[in-house]
Amino acid sequence: MGLHKPTVCIVDSDAAIRSALSALVSTLPVHVLLFNDAEAMLSDMPGEELACVIAEVDLPGRSGIQLVEDMVRKGRKVPTILLTSYSDVPTAVSALQAGAVDFIEKPFVDRQLLERVERAVTYANG
Amino acid sequence: MRPRETEHRTTVFIVDDDAPVRDSLSMLMKSVGLEAETFASAMEFLESYDADRPGCLVLDIRMPGMSGLELQEQLNSMHAIIPIIFITGHGDVPMAVSAIQHGAADFIQKPFRDQDLLDRINKALEQDQHNRETLLEIRGIEQRLASLTPREHEVMELIVEGRPNKVIAGDLDVSQRTVEIHRARVMEKMKASSLAHLVRMVMRANQG
Numbered sequence: 104m105g106l107h108k109p110t111v112c113i114v115d116s117d118a119a120i121r122s123a124l125s126a127l128v129s130t131l132p133v134h135v136l137l138f139n140d141a142e143a144m145l146s147d148m149p150g151e152e153l154a155c156v157i158a159e160v161d162l163p164g165r166s167g168i169q170l171v172e173d174m175v176r177k178g179r180k181v182p183t184i185l186l187t188s189y190s191d192v193p194t195a196v197s198a199l200q201a202g203a204v205d206f207i208e209k210p211f212v213d214r215q216l217l218e219r220v221e222r223a224v225t226y227a228n229g
Numbered sequence: 230m231r232p233r234e235t236e237h238r239t240t241v242f243i244v245d246d247d248a249p250v251r252d253s254l255s256m257l258m259k260s261v262g263l264e265a266e267t268f269a270s271a272m273e274f275l276e277s278y279d280a281d282r283p284g285c286l287v288l289d290i291r292m293p294g295m296s297g298l299e300l301q302e303q304l305n306s307m308h309a310i311i312p313i314i315f316i317t318g319h320g321d322v323p324m325a326v327s328a329i330q331h332g333a334a335d336f337i338q339k340p341f342r343d344q345d346l347l348d349r350i351n352k353a354l355e356q357d358q359h360n361r362e363t364l365l366e367i368r369g370i371e372q373r374l375a376s377l378t379p380r381e382h383e384v385m386e387l388i389v390e391g392r393p394n395k396v397i398a399g400d401l402d403v404s405q406r407t408v409e410i411h412r413a414r415v416m417e418k419m420k421a422s423s424l425a426h427l428v429r430m431v432m433r434a435n436q437g
């Protein structure tokens with residue numbers, strides 16, 4: 104296995120948000136992959152180089168929380184940040200209990216999100 | 230683990246500044262056969278806190294004086310392992326996220342159904358028992374590790390790295406027979422049934 108650039112997966116059904124997130128995360132020394140939904144990401148999941156996942160909670164099909172659960176079941180403990188526009192306490196609690204490292208309400212603050220991703224990437228490299 | 234007489238009973242510790250809330254929570258616990266103790270403030274809980282007592286903490290977020298989140302911080306700095314279930318009257322997502330990121334077992338909003346709280350308490354109690362068993366196991370291994378002489382410790386580290394006796398003898402500049410004796414002592418003191426068992430124990434102790 105060669106050395107790969109750490110990869111960040113962005114999963115959101117909204118194309119505008121995908122590209123905004125992509126532009127933001129691309130300011131870090133990472134490789135960015137974009138997915139429409141959880142199923143697409145799961146069937147095309149990168150290997151060891153996957154450092155962080157940013158996913159919307161309310162995805163069509165499997166939700167962001169289910170995506171976290173699926174990854175945990177596959178033994179892939181990838182730091183996952185969930186984003187949501189309609190948040191409430193029970194959803195936030197289930198997201199973190201499922202294994203998400205963070206749960207951020209939209210509109211998110213760029214710097215806050217970047218810090219979280221950076222931390223996840225550093226953690227994956229260390 | 231069989232509970233011995235000296236061991237404490239599992240208790241649900243309830244911290245809330247509102248007396249009627251304390252009483253009704255305490256009655257709810259007792260109605261399902263759970264031991265409960267109530268405290269009117271975070272300070273009062275801290276003063277009688279005993280890390281050896283198993284259970285979980287049902288903690289109000291908003292209290293005069295030390296808040297529930299501040300109590301969590303205090304307990305974290307003491308390396309307390311007691312699971313915390315926060316109760317709040319206000320739906321504040323960032324607060325819930327931060328509480329769980331800092332180790333809270335759960336975070337529940339008022340009003341809640343009794344059964345919902347009881348389910349979460351049972352989960353927290355299971356978690357506490359599991360954590361305590363793990364801690365006990367790690368402490369046992371640490372005690373055995375501490376009983377090794379410096380030389381035995383050195384030999385053990387080389388064994389765990391998977392080096393054969395002959396190589397260890399070369400590394401330490403002693404006879405192979407001496408290494409064999411040390412090795413036997415290490416396995417005996419560590420109560421290790423095999424090399425794999427020894428490796429697992431050392432890894433376990435390093436995790437803790």
